[in-house]
Amino acid sequence: MTTPKLLNRLTFRQLQVFRAVYDQQSYSRAAEALGLTQPAVSAQIRQLEHALGQPLFKYAGRTLHVLPAADALARSVQAIFGQLSRLQMTLSEMAGTIHGELDLAAVSTAQYVVPHLLARFRAHYPNVRVRLRVCNRRQALARLAEQRDDLVIMARIPLDRNLVFMPLLDNEMIPLVWPGHPLLEAEHPTLEDLARHYVLMREPGSGVRSAFEELAAEQDVRLPHTIELGTNEAVKQGVMAQLGVAVLPRLAVRLEVEAGLLRPLDLPGFPLRHSWCAVHPRERFPTPVTELFLRFLEDHLDDVHRHFNAPPSPLPSHGVDCLPLVPP
Incomplete structure (x- = not known):
């Protein structure tokens, strides 16, 4: 199959559904995450497999197995969606607003810190949609290996040269x-x-x-x-x-x-x-929103350190009400 034919037969919706199935390792969980029925997800994957000319997944009993073509497609989909995210960030900057998504996972001990970081970040960038999953360390390591999040916030980072991390707080x-x-x-x-x-x-x-x-x-x-x-x-x-x-x-x-x-x-x-750190795999290039969040953390870590090293007290107001922005 030539490249033009492949481009003409693929749709972004198919790639979105594929990414959900690949990340969730399950048709039913992907359907739930996307708000679709399982038959609709199966149909999208069948159409994608037909366009590619290769199977992507195979069920053995109740276990979904990821085939080599799916791993290859996942790398390309990550690059495609990364480029789209960068385009969205560029257009947002041109329009004077920052839009995008930030997916975080944090070990449960960090849940006492991360909301303070997110509150400050969203006060500056209210149009960024943030999702935070709290899990234990074993689950965080699994999510890190599967590259399911933009950043994982955890302590006791594995000795792995393929990981990039930034210390946040003791x-x-x-x-x-x-x-x-x-x-x-x-x-x-x-x-x-x-x-x-x-x-x-x-x-x-x-x-x-x-x-x-x-x-x-x-x-x-x-x-x-x-x-x-x-x-x-x-x-x-x-x-x-x-x-x-x-x-x-x-x-x-x-x-x-x-x-x-x-x-x-x-x-x-x-x-x-141990230090909590923001971690991501070296091979997973940060999205523009992720890069923005990391730069923001670097600029505001001193304030966070002072707050948590002092006796308990309310954070100074950041001057933004936690209300959704209403278009004029």
């Missing part, structure tokens, strides 16, 4: 107990003393849990009494309810510590320190 993890806990009266408490209590932990794959378990292994401390809770918020509430003790990010509990509802515990080896 993530300090500290041991926490409730007021009146007997360990607060101990003269020199240790991690082994903490481990004699019920320890509230996130699910496997959580970055906080992994960092805590690594420290326990380094100090040769077993954690025989654990209770697994699915979110940092549940762990925090569990400590306040005197269900157990825990290790959590300092920023996740700063308000409760300030209010006297939780008490940090001074233990050897703490705080655990």
